[in-house]
Amino acid sequence: MITDNALSxxxxxxxxxxxxxxRLLVRHEPEGLSTGDLVEASGxxxxxxxxxxxxxxxxxxVLAEKRGRxxxxxxxxxxxxxxxxxxxxxxxxxxxxxxEPLLAELTCC
Amino acid sequence: MITDNALSxxxxxxxxxxxxxxRLLVRHEPEGLSTGDLVEASGxxxxxxxxxxxxxxxxxxVLAEKRGRxxxxxxxxxxxxxxxxxxxxxxxxxxxxxxEPLLAELTCC
DNA sequence: GCCAATCATCGATAATTTACGATGCATTAT
DNA sequence: ATAATGCATCGTAAATTATCGATGATTGGC
Numbered sequence: 001m002i003t004d005n006a007l008s009x010x011x012x013x014x015x016x017x018x019x020x021x022x023r024l025l026v027r028h029e030p031e032g033l034s035t036g037d038l039v040e041a042s043g044x045x046x047x048x049x050x051x052x053x054x055x056x057x058x059x060x061x062v063l064a065e066k067r068g069r070x071x072x073x074x075x076x077x078x079x080x081x082x083x084x085x086x087x088x089x090x091x092x093x094x095x096x097x098x099x100e101p102l103l104a105e106l107t108c109c
Numbered sequence: 110m111i112t113d114n115a116l117s118x119x120x121x122x123x124x125x126x127x128x129x130x131x132r133l134l135v136r137h138e139p140e141g142l143s144t145g146d147l148v149e150a151s152g153x154x155x156x157x158x159x160x161x162x163x164x165x166x167x168x169x170x171v172l173a174e175k176r177g178r179x180x181x182x183x184x185x186x187x188x189x190x191x192x193x194x195x196x197x198x199x200x201x202x203x204x205x206x207x208x209e210p211l212l213a214e215l216t217c218c
Numbered sequence: 219g220c221c222a223a224t225c226a227t228c229g230a231t232a233a234t235t236t237a238c239g240a241t242g243c244a245t246t247a248t
Numbered sequence: 249a250t251a252a253t254g255c256a257t258c259g260t261a262a263a264t265t266a267t268c269g270a271t272g273a274t275t276g277g278c
Contacts, residue, residue, distance in 0.1 A: 007125060013196075014119035015266090019112070026199040029207065035225060048267050050226060069224050069275040077200055081211040084193050087122075088215055090135045091186055099215070102190040106197055106212060124236090144255060157237050159256060178245040178254055 001086040005060075009083045012059035017042050018052050022061055025075035032065070032074035110195040114169075118192045121168035126151050127161050131170055134184035141174070141183035 013019050021038050039049045053073065056062040060079040065072045092099045122128050130147050148158045162182065165171040169188045174181045200207035 003125070003128070007123060007128060010119055010123035010128070014116060014123045016112070016116060017266095019116060019119070023199045026207075027202075029200075029204070036223090039225090044266095045268055046225070047227080047269075051266080054226080071225065077207050078210070080196060080200070081214065084196065084211055085214045087189060087193065090132045091138075091189070092215075093136075095138070101187070102193055103212075103215060105190065105194045106201075106208070106215070126236095145253095148255090154238055155255070156239070156257080160236080163256080180255065 001082045006083055006086045008059040009061060009079060012055050012061055015052065015055075017044060017049070018056055021049075021052065022056060022075060025062060025073055026077065026080075029075055029077070032072040035071045035073060038073060110191045115192055115195045117168040118170060118188060121164050121170055124161065124164075126153060126158070127165055130158075130161065131165060131184060134171060134182055135186065135189075138184055138186070141181040144180045144182060147182060 013022060021042060024038065024041060025033060035050070035053060038053065039046050042049045042052070044052075053062065057064055061076055063074045063076050065074065088099055088102065122131060130151060133147065133150055134142060144159070144162060147162065148155050151158045151161070153161075162171065166173055170185055172183045172185050174183065197208055197211065
């Protein structure tokens with residue numbers, strides 16, 4: 001994960017509509033949701049949401065698959081994992097003590 | 110961690126200057142760095158960087174401490190940890206299999 | 219073939235963010 | 249006391265982002 005990559009993921013998630021859409025898609029793994037379902041959930045116009053979705057796709061957080069005339073969207077967990085590893089690496093380099101609280105909270109899952 | 114909180118942290122990190130400043134501060138834990146040092150590292154004007162720093166502080170990612178006429182900045186690792194837990198929880202609810210790759214990569218630290 | 223449905227793209231506009239120099243406010247040094 | 253340092257804030261201009269309706273392209277059903 002290069003810095004530019006991390007920045008585009010952070011930017012993509014740094015908007016209420018997009019963050020919520022991504023979280024919704026995670027909760028619907030692995031079936032995914034159609035764009036229309038996501039539009040409805042967002043409460044925004046179709047065109048506005050479409051641009052938001054494009055941001056998520058461009059950042060690699062969402063993978064689109066054409067199914068008939070529907071477009072099925074799926075969350076790409078690997079992209080999120082990549083971001084978290086990127087962020088964690090800063091504090092892990094030679095200073096595991098800083099990351100221990102993080103690991104402690106995550107291993108509960 | 111509430112959604113608004115996560116959003117402000119994501120927004121704060123979603124800028125090259127701020128992400129780099131935060132990473133620099135993490136690497137300088139626990140001594141911290143003066144604002145002047147950060148300004149110099151950023152290559153931006155003092156006033157511009159000051160507003161960036163304010164964003165980080167407002168998001169809780171950076172803690173400022175007045176020391177004489179210098180302002181010592183420190184990274185708040187807990188804020189980062191909070192964000193990561195927030196993001197991880199979406200995929201961990203009843204589906205540990207999605208988060209296992211993440212944990213596998215993080216435990217190497 | 220034709221109509222309806224699904225979704226991306228195209229302007230246009232409003233809102234937000236970014237950037238800078240100038241200024242102001244403390245605090246330290248002389 | 250005065251000057252200088254360190255940093256925040258103000259005003260402003262430029263760039264980016266967000267939002268929408270309208271339009272276009274593709275697909276499925278009739």
